[in-house]
Amino acid sequence: MTKSRSKRQIALTVRAADCLAEVFLVNSRFERIAAGVGSVDAAVTPGLYKARFRVGQVQTDSLIEVGADAEHMVFEGPPVQFDTPVPLPQTMTWRQEHEQAARKESHTIHCRLGSGSQLFLFFRGLAEAASRPWLGVSVHDLDGTLLAGPEQGICDERSAFFALNLEVDPGCYSLRVEEEPGEVYEIFVSTLSGWQTQVFALAEQSWLPGVGAFRAALPVASVLTAAIGTGFDPSVVSVRQSELLRLGLLHGRNILAKAGLDSVLAEQPLNPMTAVFAAHVLLRQEDAALTAELVKHVDRCVVAAMPDLVAALPVSGGLPVFVLPPMLRSSWQRIMEAAGKEKAAISPGSVVEQLKDGVLNTPLWLLRRR
């Protein structure tokens, strides 16, 4: 007995608008037949299919009709309208006035405290109750000295944003938010020679239980880097890439395949924060081959200046010594594990050593209660 001739197969390619968006393809019985990042290829019989495009926790569906008359069909998916503190076009939380303000203020130095790098804060609100996103915000050095507060920046209640661009020496700074009187939390932000580190946050009802105030939400803030002089420019590919990688890390999604990494590495020099997020996504995916590929493209000086890269990437040479704190919680965990196995050293008396108490468990940033 011979098998009956199977139905004709069509090569279907489904592409997401973002190369770091997840793609799922299901048949008409909702059975998943393919999944990937950026795009998927599947040999399918003529019929109806559903493609799902996902960024973080947001997804968009499209129905696809695959006719019998084509050998190969390509379907281009729509962009996923995700939410982000960064005023990025084609996102749910984009506001034109915020994008314009971020572009403008990122080119203005509001306060000179050093030289060589910049720290740009852009906090914004989307609701009336969040119209003063600067409340409780301050920037400190690692000794705790106050460097700047809202009075040094632009506080615009009508458009609900706060902008502050500091010229600083390359290093690590503490960004603090007082959630309610006496309840102060901080994250750490690295700045690099020749780069502007940009911190974006949305003012949201405090994540502390029972606190009704709206404050800049540090646990889910975005951190980007841009070469000094370029400011905030959402049309730059690495801005969206960094944000997609951050969301992947935040929500525990495995979103970095070979094609995605190639697109990340296409930009040279590699953006430092893109490298940080990519390194930690790959760490989570336990993908040594892609990590090795990434290592080849990261500037060694950038690695040395960023504890998050030292913690995530395989380092050659001697024992890594951590003096400055990392930004990411996953870096902190790696550092503590390595120190426990004597595969890394923590500089005695450093902030890193002092940090052992008060670190909170968050899915993204290293957050400390002061």
Add this chain to the structure above:
Amino acid sequence: MPEKLMPNSKHHAIVIGINDYPLIGLPSLKGPVNDANDFCAWLRDPAGGNLPPENIRRVLSSDAPSGSLFPTPNQAESLFERFIGDYYDGKKEGERLYVFASGHGFGDPSDISKTALYAANARKMLPWHVAVTNYVEWLRRHAVFDEIVLIMDCCRTVNLPYEIREPQYVTCQESVNADSVRYFYAFAARRGNASRERTFADGRVSGIFTRAFIDALKVAAPDSQGNVTGQRLKDHLHNSIGSFAGDVTVKPPDIALDSTQDIIFCTRKKAGVIPVNVSLAPYSGGETIILRDGNFKEIRQVRANASQLTLELEPGLYKIAVKDTGRQKLIEVPDNDQITV
């Protein structure tokens, strides 16, 4: 007469629904008690879980007068005690345990797998809670049941100062047969996200996830053997939940199972049907609707005697066309239950 099935006497259920939290400052809910009652109804239904009523143990905030801070953690956790106690006594409890929990909840800041339900007496500085996932994992680790089904319709937001406390059971160190325990864990929200409730067309308030889940139990397509498996439910839910959300934005649920040893929830010959309202615009009278399934097979031709008609369709993808016109549309059932073509 339909054949009467023997109840699943080796299946057990723990059901918790808490609407009110007067001390912690969280708003009262209207859905959890309804959700718990709806799930109990499915459990009792001979065509559903088919459990004997005595095997369903439940605690609802509506069991006590309003304002009485019921249930406390102990009152809810006592539902698990029997199974843990019997394990120590060497008794094998049964084949399957359902655990359903609905109310305000939270995720543990350091362990992404842990989710708890706030107890009714929770306070800001004393966030009393029921460590539901801890209990369920204990029962799985110790293979007290062959199968465990966990459904939690609650927020899994993380309040950094609130950690989920390990219950005061003894953890046995010896190796048990946990890997063989089949499981299906379904959470309304992924870690860090909120679950939502809303008023449905029947006037009742329900958790969106619970409504979608119970509907999936009733209508999801079976596999080729007629089994409605965990994977079938998962596939169905991921595609149907949007149709239950109304104007509310819901994020994807979090459903974990081992597809190599799946759970069979029920059996049926084919999927349930869902009414789809079709509007013809324009309508000139007497148009013929042609419906094709996901493989382009024509499954129905219907003459429209009015500008609106209702089609009863199984969940899936379809192509609907008005004969001899260029008008056609791809639809997804149940996501598109109101369409114009």
